[in-house]
Amino acid sequence: MNTTDILKSHDIKKTPGRIAIVKALQESELPLSENEIKIQMEEMYDRITFYRNMQVLASAGIVHKIVIDNTIIKYGLSCCGQEHRHQNEHAHFYCEKCHSVVCLKEVRIPDYQLPSGYKLFDSDIIIKGACEKCSH
Amino acid sequence: MNTTDILKSHDIKKTPGRIAIVKALQESELPLSENEIKIQMEEMYDRITFYRNMQVLASAGIVHKIVIDNTIIKYGLSCCGQEHRHQNEHAHFYCEKCHSVVCLKEVRIPDYQLPSGYKLFDSDIIIKGACEKCSH
DNA sequence: ATTGCAAGTGAAACAATGTTGCAAATATAG
DNA sequence: CTATATTTGCAACATTGTTTCACTTGCAAT
Ligand SMILES: [Mn+2]
Ligand SMILES: [Mn+2]
Ligand SMILES: [Zn+2]
Ligand SMILES: [Zn+2]
Secondary structure, three states: OOHHHHHHOOOOOOOHHHHHHHHHHHOOOOOEEHHHHHHHHHHHOOHHHHHHHHHHHHHOOOEEEEEEEOOEEEEEEOOOOOOOOOOOOOEEEEEOOOOOEEEEOOOOOOOOOOOOOOEEEEEEEEEEEEOOOOOO | OOHHHHHHHOOOOOOHHHHHHHHHHHOOOOOEOHHHHHHHHHHHOOHHHHHHHHHHHHHOOOEEEEEEEOOEEEEEEOOOOOOOOOOOOOEEEEEOOOOOEEEEOOOOOOOOOOOOOOEEEEEEEEEEEEOOOOOO
8 A cells, every 4th residue: 555545545634744754654664763754754854743743643543653661652554444443453572772663463462351340442562672683 | 668678678878758759659559650749748849859769769679660651650669679670570550531550460471472583671561441440 | 976978969951752822834625 | 726624833831851060968987
């Protein structure tokens, strides 16, 4: 699916900033930070517009925000067409050496046994360690 | 274990600010935010000292920082005497209605199957939903 | 009890991340 | 092409966290 079709299929206006964000994520193997996306966008980047567009893209389910801790945040492209929050769920890996983030699509989120009366909406799993390149 | 013994057993100097933080957490069933602790500390609270003391208490394993997302952060008292990061590990529950956080000590962290070559150090699990009081 | 000093404190200044209000610009439907 | 609802970008603000540095304090040795 090409960049502009992704936006069109979600009824989101096709603007240069949004196209640039989605393109940057499509061209990357891994989720990217704001700064990494900013570099791809060059002089087109505007902080305020970026945050607003990220919110639009995230609530449409086009991207997912990955919060490692309160200072390290990455954005990953979701498999499109799946906008419900329970779909497309998976764990994320954070390499404490090279600071890369990997979507672990094969690591599914288990059905946790919650105390009685509790209702589950969603879960976030961050697995920290060393990636293949960094674990020698 | 009383408040000052906790500090002494970790070789951490017993200062009014640290005692107040630990006391606030001991008197609470649930993990607390900075602001909730600040209220307990009254005029003794100082932002810079708070952050520095929290870092000391966290790296000693006396408290653990719970990052729900980049704006919601809580601090929970750890079972003391266990300072290694792999001990005392458990999932955390965040109620999206009343914004409370609960340590789910009974929800153990499973052994995730990582891709080959990856090394695991630590994991954070945040389960979001509605708590017992809020799920009717 | 007094003293010495390493450790801790708090003010000021800075940095990163994110939000809101508003006027100007623009994407898209008709 | 035009109308209009949406989007943009600036200014200003809010929150969270860090660094530097002079001053104070906890605590252990005397
Ligand atoms: Mn992902
Ligand atoms: Mn906990
Ligand atoms: Zn790595
Ligand atoms: Zn609740």
